Amino acid sequence: MLADFARQRAVPSRDVTYIAGRNINYTNVCWVGCKFCAFYDTPASKKGYTLPREVIFQKIQEMVDLGGIEILLQGGLNPKLKIDYYEELFSAIGEKFPQVWIHGLSVAEILYIAKISRLSLEETLVRLRAAGLRTIPGAGAEMLVDRVRKVIAPYKDTTTEWLDTMKLWHKLGGFSTVTMMYGTVETTDERLEHMLATREAQDESLANTTGGFTAFIAWNFQPDGTPLGDEIRAQNPHWRKATGYDYLRTVAVGRLMLDNIPHHQASWVTQGPKIAQIALGFGLDDFGSTMMEENVVSAAGTDFVMPISEIERLIREAGHDACKRDTLYRRV
Numbered sequence: 001m002l003a004d005f006a007r008q009r010a011v012p013s014r015d016v017t018y019i020a021g022r023n024i025n026y027t028n029v030c031w032v033g034c035k036f037c038a039f040y041d042t043p044a045s046k047k048g049y050t051l052p053r054e055v056i057f058q059k060i061q062e063m064v065d066l067g068g069i070e071i072l073l074q075g076g077l078n079p080k081l082k083i084d085y086y087e088e089l090f091s092a093i094g095e096k097f098p099q100v101w102i103h104g105l106s107v108a109e110i111l112y113i114a115k116i117s118r119l120s121l122e123e124t125l126v127r128l129r130a131a132g133l134r135t136i137p138g139a140g141a142e143m144l145v146d147r148v149r150k151v152i153a154p155y156k157d158t159t160t161e162w163l164d165t166m167k168l169w170h171k172l173g174g175f176s177t178v179t180m181m182y183g184t185v186e187t188t189d190e191r192l193e194h195m196l197a198t199r200e201a202q203d204e205s206l207a208n209t210t211g212g213f214t215a216f217i218a219w220n221f222q223p224d225g226t227p228l229g230d231e232i233r234a235q236n237p238h239w240r241k242a243t244g245y246d247y248l249r250t251v252a253v254g255r256l257m258l259d260n261i262p263h264h265q266a267s268w269v270t271q272g273p274k275i276a277q278i279a280l281g282f283g284l285d286d287f288g289s290t291m292m293e294e295n296v297v298s299a300a301g302t303d304f305v306m307p308i309s310e311i312e313r314l315i316r317e318a319g320h321d322a323c324k325r326d327t328l329y330r331r332v
């Protein structure tokens with residue numbers, strides 16, 4: 001009830017927004033080896049892919065034909081792709097599809113592009129933005145607690161690196177989202193630590209910059225087919241994936257703790273449509289993207305894809321009005 005109250009205070013009305021978009025995973029080549037990830041192939045395996053530009057264009061065209069406006073463009077940390085690859089790709093997308101919003105990359109990808117291109121982080125962000133990157137998804141935040149990060153993704157960026165990259169993007173006037181993947185090895189206190197770190201970063205960005213986090217998105221770890229799932233189950237045969245009930249409590253606490261982030265998004269891809277519907281009464285005001293394609297979570301055995309009509313039906317039947325939005329949560 002309190003979370004719903006906080007949601008009404010932040011976003012008054014019974015509207016629930018969603019965006020028509022699609023995921024494009026431009027490469028699955030990645031050396032980082034996060035233990036929760038079932039999506040990547042290592043550079044040495046030679047089984048990985050990098051999508052040819054025509055395939056990326058074809059996917060965008062399919063989305064545009066269905067009324068989509070946003071591509072969530074993400075991949076792995078591929079040692080062959082330096083900043084010029086991204087600049088050329090983003091510019092080419094911008095020329096061919098000027099109406100399409102590139103919501104792309106992740107902090108880990110951006111830090112790596114800077115490193116292998118021998119650029120400062122700021123220069124990298126400025127150049128990516130100039131080429132057409134418009135917002136950065138909050139993927140890769142996982143749990144912003146270094147103890148947990150060292151267990152689940154020992155070679156990925158630290159909490160400070162993740163937050164500093166986002167704060168710098170905000171300083172440049174950019175917007176991004178922030179996620180939380182719970183249900184691995186973290187304690188409840190560590191979930192709160194993640195939320196507090198996010199809250200402080202957002203306070204800082206709101207006070208000192210023109211950018212900030214637009215939305216908070218939580219989901220639980222999907223263990224199937226991942227080394228981390230096998231490891232946790234081997235250590236504790238009674239371990240269970242976090243429940244839908246846990247999800248509802250977590251997103252409700254998220255809304256209360258992160259009342260400086262305006263939008264809180266349901267993750268129907270991981271929770272399934274029913275829990276996502278119920279979560280609309282637990283502080284959430286957004287149903288995310290139609291996600292014509294989802295390779296990362298589906299690689300871990302969770303596979304939901306939803307057309308616009310179905311998203312609208314689910315929102316309506318949960319007692320809300322469905323509204324189409326853009327990436328900055330403006331009604332379209």
Ligand code: SF4
Pocket residue numbers: 030031032033034037038039040075076077108153
């Ligand atoms: S989560 Fe991202 S960075 Fe980690 S292994 Fe998977 S693709 Fe690579």
